Amino acid sequence: MNALPLADLADLLGRLLVLSLLSIGGAMATAPELHRYLVDGRGWLDDATFSSAVALAQAAPGPNVLFVPLLGYQLAGLTGAFATLAGILLPSTLLSLSIGRWARAHRHTAGARAFTAGLAPVAIGLLLATGWLIARPYLANAGQRVGTLALIAITLGILLKTRVAPIWLLMLGALAGLLGLA
Template sequence: MMSTLPLADLVDLFLRFLMLSLLSIGGAMSTAPEMHRFLVAERGWLDDAEFTTAIALAQAAPGPNVLFVPVLGFQVAGVVGAAAALVGILLPSTLLSLGVSRWGAQRRDAPVVRAFTAGLAPVSVGLVFATGWLLSLPFIAAPDHRLGALALIAATMAVTLKTRLAPIWMIVVGATAGALGGV
C-alpha cells in the first residue's frame, strides 16, 4: 500500500513511533501490538497480512530486532516513512538509555536501581508475549492453519524453554513448515 502521505500524517507517524520508543521496554518488538493498532486498525495504512509480513521479513533478515520498524514505515510511505518510523523509534530510547545507563552504572548497588532492574524483567516478558500472540492470531483464526499454527507455537515454546537452541533454527523449522503448507 506504499503511498505518499501528507506531511501531517508523516509527522503523526514520526510522533507515534517517538512515543512508542519510550514504551519499548524489551525492544521495539514489545510495542508491535500498539503499532498494529495504529497502522492497521486506527489508520488503515496496512492490513493484517502486510503488517505480519513486514515483521516476518525483518526478523528473517540478519541484524537487529528493530529492522521491522523501517519496513513498516516503508510500506506506509516509502523511504520517507521508513526514516520517520526509524528515527522516531530510535531517538528517544537511545538518549534515555544512554542517560539512565550512565546514572545506573554509578549507583548499581543502590536498592532502588536493583528493584527497578528486577521489575523490568516481567514487564519485558509480558510485552514480548503480547507481541507473539498478536502475530499468531491470523494463523490461529484461519481454520486451515489453526492446528499447524498451534502445534508450531507449542513446539517453539517448549524448545525455547527447555533448550539453549539458537532461535534461528526455530525460524528455519517454521519457514519450512510454512513453505510445505503446514502453517
C-alpha cells in the same frame, strides 16, 4: 506501498518518538501499541501486513527493530522507512544512555535495584503481548491451519526443551511453507 501524505508521516513520526520512550524490552515491545495505531486506529495497514513485517524482522538477521522501518516503508517508501527508524531509535537511545549512566553511578542503592526489578515484569508483559499480536492472524483460521498450529507447537517445544539454534527452526519453517505444510 501506500503514498502517505506528509502530515500523516509527521503524525507517525511523533507517535514513534513517544513510543520509543516506552520501548522497555526493545522495539518489539512497542508492537501492540503500533498495531493499535496503524491497523485499528488509522487503518493504514491490515493485520496480515503488520504481522508479516514483524515476522520478517524476527526471521532476518540483525535487530528486531527492523519491523518498524518495514512498516514505514509499506506506508511511505524509503522516506517512511528512514522516518520511522529515526523515530523509534533516537529518543530511546538517548534515554538508555542517560539511565545507563545513572544506574552505574547508583547501582548499589536500593532505589536503583528497585527500578530495575520493576522493569523486568513490564518488559515480559510487553513481549508476551507482542507474541499474541503476531500469532492472532495465524490462529484466526486454526481449523484450516493445522500445519501452522503444529509448527508453532513444535517450535515452542524445541526452543523450551533443547539448545537448538533458532536459525534451524527458521529453515524448518521455511521448508514447511514451501511444501505447503504451514
